[in-house]
Amino acid sequence: MGAAKFWAVSFIVSLMILVVTRSQIENEYFFFAGYVVLQYVVLATAWNILGGYTGYTNFGTGAFFAVGAYSSVVLQKLSPLPVPAMILVAGLVSGIIGLGMGYLTLRLRGVFFAIATLAMAIVAQTLIVNWDFVGGARGIYIIRPEHAPLFGGYIQYLYSLMLLLAWFSVAIARSIERSRLGIGFNAIRDDEQAAEAAGVPTLRLKLIATTLSGALMGMAGAPLPYYVTYLDPASSFNLSYAVNSVAMPMIGGMTSWVGPIIGAVLLGTIQQVATVTIASELNLLIVGLLLIAFVIVAPNGIVGLVQARRRARGER
16 A cells, blocks of 8 residues: 555544544543543654664653643643644654754663663653743643533543544654665664664664654643643653553564554553553553563564464465
8 A cells, every 4th residue: 555545544544433433432431541542552653663663762751741741831821722733832842852862862872872861851850840830840730621622522622633643643653664764764773883884874864763753752742731631740751651652562563553553552451441440550560561471472562473473374
């Protein structure tokens, strides 16, 4: 399927899902839970652009996500804009931060780069905690409008925006995977020194990856203040965002754009069910147990396991 056809078909499917869910489902909790799962689709896909395609592990997901959320808070206090406009601004701000982070840290490799991204998240959280304009450590309340501009319920509206954002993120990842940019990313992941020797502009490609990844993470965080109505550093920099954004592509498969979707839907759904039936405190335990199981049984994720079985059948 060509790139244009994929974008058209996937967009039509997204709209069909949106229409069906809004017309057939009356329980608003579905939209609360669905929003979270779709949010993780965006985060997992964004993380995979840098971590899966280029092989650079990023533990700073929470920072980009929180920057997107607090960008909306700043805009809401200065000059309230429609949520779609806030998503675009948050993507721009987070993308610029991703570019800066890449320029400062991408000369590091392996565990040193991972530690640097974790340090960046800690610095960002410290700055937010001490910034009174956005509430500081005490947090800030956001008044959600009673009615959405296009839909009856505001949660349904946010769910619809996140569904379209998830489609947009996946479409970008899929386009990268089948382009010359994706080939360059794969060359960096497989052997960066060999790629440099072959003339691949590794630093430029890595900067593109950090910018795209950061922008999408920030866009995922932009609607958060209107979703939770109360935002504080502890919730916006929650460890679960960083852990899930790493675990979901690993479980689904990091070398394909499909992998993060599978991992996010599987793991996100299990976590939402556990939150309702048992307790939300089990979420990180579930992630840990699934990661251990997949590292042992399917180290290349579900997509890698399926591909390995297909190759085995072909050899027979």
